[in-house]
Amino acid sequence: DGGITQSPKYLFRKEGQNVTLSCEQNLNHDAMYWYRQDPGQGLRLIYYSQIVNDFQKGDIAEGYSVSREKKESFPLTVTSAQKNPTAFYLCASSGTSGSGGLFGPGTRLTVL
């Protein structure tokens, strides 16, 4: 079955450590996205990629980095420069602009 997966579901890290969140899709979608969700703030776009080897900053890219070496994969690294990294992170993919996005189950990152 086609879908989008994120791992792990829960992640704990110490302050000052970089951490990489995984996102994989087998839907043959061109576009992939990373969103951050905080209580009461909805979803905010971190990075997005429309094609392999290309990506653009979203609204809150500072302290994050991404890569898109394969169509199926779009990992997000939360660096130590991110001031408040504890949040719920959602990955999504889409095929065309009119189809909306298919979301993964999310990763809840807690920085201790």
Next chain:
Amino acid sequence: GDSVTQMEGPVTLSEEAFLTINCTYTATGYPSLFWYVQYPGEGLQLLLKATKADDKGSNKGFEATYRKETTSFHLEKGSVQVSDSAVYFCALSDRSGGSNYKLTFGKGTLLTVNP
């Protein structure tokens, strides 16, 4: 830039009540419009969509009509159930410009349905 404004919650209803969650948008081009639903601890699921003016999206008893004249996409359901309790997000995808895949979300509306 693009933006989505939806009614703030929380919204609390009794089972079988009528639901309306208002959503208005601002976009530079001709956006597609979406409603997503999020159950506790999960990702977002696409509930319904509309891609052009006067289109009506519908799914699981929920409906929303793309109103270009009022730039609105209000979500409605005639009779809610306890299982509809979730957070609902209105979103748009603007097809103009170079970032035509990007989704812009409202802040979400928490719906609680009591038996």
